[in-house]
Amino acid sequence: MKFNLNNKSEFARRSELEFTRGKVQTPAFMPVGTNGTVKGMTVEDLESTDSEIILGNTFHLMLRPGDERIRDLGGLHKFTNWKRPILTDSGGFQVWSLGDLVKINEEGVKFSSPYDGKKIFMTPEDSIKIQQNLGSDIVMAFDECTDYPSTYEEAKKSMELSMRWAKRCIKSHKSDSAIFGIVQGGMYRDLREESLNKITEMNFDGIALGGLSVGESKEEKTEILEFMSDKLPEDKPRYLMGVGTPQDIVEAVRYGIDMFDCVLPTRNARNGQLFTSEGVINIRNAEYKNSDEPIDKNCDSKVSQNYSRAYLNHLQRTNEMLGSMLATYHNIAYYQSLMRNLRNSIENNKFAKFIKEFYNSQNLEMPDGPL
């Protein structure tokens, strides 16, 4: 992976990642393809929304259909027919989400498969191997996601374990793909800084911020982002894991983040929540039953161009698959058009203008911050 930083506007960055499987323009949003599919979307759909990289979930894929099976079938790209880059998470976050069902020791984690109850022991080395079996373009280090809230001692202990695991991940990573390290440290600035220094020393290809969007307030998250913004190395891509709403993304770009992933646009679509240039609407509401308006009059994607709010309302209320399909397409198209607009604004030194217009059109108050 090559990283080219093209322009900056205060902390906000316009850059490019180069893989053998294609280029990724950043700031970039990565749709989440948990089970080897972004729910409700074909690969042609994804490509037509300008999605240049998607995420695959190691935890889910290792259990079903199994990473060795995928390897034997030619890797995740061939399996899913997605030809552009794929980032795989490490599985750590999903294991952590199992809560009390997980036992963690220095060597790794022990948990039961939620599908068949089978006991599984997973080490950092296993995670790297599995991601290699999947044929990932960006492999993520296996870490422990620090609980929120945590005491200083808990956060420190957890972060230090993640750093020792990060070292083992780097050591066992043998493929040509990129590998990103993950900064932990909870809500404690000095722990975050210590973690960042360790990750930077290990010379990962990119730097992720983990342990955010796990229950903390927007202010706490912003505080950490702000604290990190002038400490993150310039020459590496920066990835804020599991974030977020359009506003969350705009705010994080403001503090210099380059990459995002989140299930929000796909999951919410299936529940009728649509993101638009004028804010969120729930398309199931009775008020849209007779509306011949497009979903988003400022959107040039095929859903807003071809279908009315009334049609989407009808499809969602009758639980038709196409209701989820079109809503998902719309939300991903909206996210990718937001990313395009963000990139253009940074490229053309109009980021300050863009961000004001964004808050204005979304009818939200703009928080203080760098511009």
Add this chain to the structure above:
Amino acid sequence: MKFNLNNKSEFARRSELEFTRGKVQTPAFMPVGTNGTVKGMTVEDLESTDSEIILGNTFHLMLRPGDERIRDLGGLHKFTNWKRPILTDSGGFQVWSLGDLVKINEEGVKFSSPYDGKKIFMTPEDSIKIQQNLGSDIVMAFDECTDYPSTYEEAKKSMELSMRWAKRCIKSHKSDSAIFGIVQGGMYRDLREESLNKITEMNFDGIALGGLSVGESKEEKTEILEFMSDKLPEDKPRYLMGVGTPQDIVEAVRYGIDMFDCVLPTRNARNGQLFTSEGVINIRNAEYKNSDEPIDKNCDSKVSQNYSRAYLNHLQRTNEMLGSMLATYHNIAYYQSLMRNLRNSIENNKFAKFIKEFYNSQNLEMPDGPL
């Protein structure tokens, strides 16, 4: 609607329907779009499978979202973004399917909405009006589907009611769209002939065979088809409602049927049943877990070209929406390629050869019949 009969091979016919919204090559298969969507398929998908006409269900659409609402939103074509012709059924079959919950008298039928229990009284005139509100290209006469089994007296009484209703439908039909009459008469030849004569006299634009595929044996159905085959007028399209499997379609084409509709390819797809040039497979079976074979090696559609059986197996076993989407696409593509092959064979006077190869490749025994 214009009807052009281009070639024949014994009873099998190669013809064309011309509408202002486009041409339909027959023998034609019409995917079923019950709620204003063919489940799991976009209109672009449908077009790319060579589907030239789809079916909309009057019963479902009048209840949700309502035919007047659809009319006010510009009609079913605009609502769904499907630009090619649409045939709407009359609602009669779905009402009949409610069984004991329906009261039928000379004037019409009374039933409760399965959605909100609301009492609805529907007459033949209502059905025509509703189909007109939807903006249908082929309106179907409102009939009573005769029960199977029925005594001669029951079948006669039911058929005669349908014939009186047919007359009322013709009388109340005012739009430019085509209108098809429906032949009833149960399993009784003389009643079928009497019904056909009445429908023919009324000068409908096309002739449908109703009351088949309602529980009778294949042999009984074939007997009726055979009996009708030399009595149906040459200069009108013939539509066998609700049929069927690939074999059912091939057999009916043999007896001169031009048009078909059925939920089988879409419904079965969602349960993992895939139609292929070598017979039906259930893609959820464990034997496909590791198979890098295409769904159908003789199929040039995007699903067989781009995905393995193992991937479809995985998607279906994890209940991913894409599993239903790709399976549905495949089945409709298979049906439409079957129809293309049928048309080509009749056009090139190779129908007898085609039908033998079909039975051979499907590993089925070919019934006696015209060739």
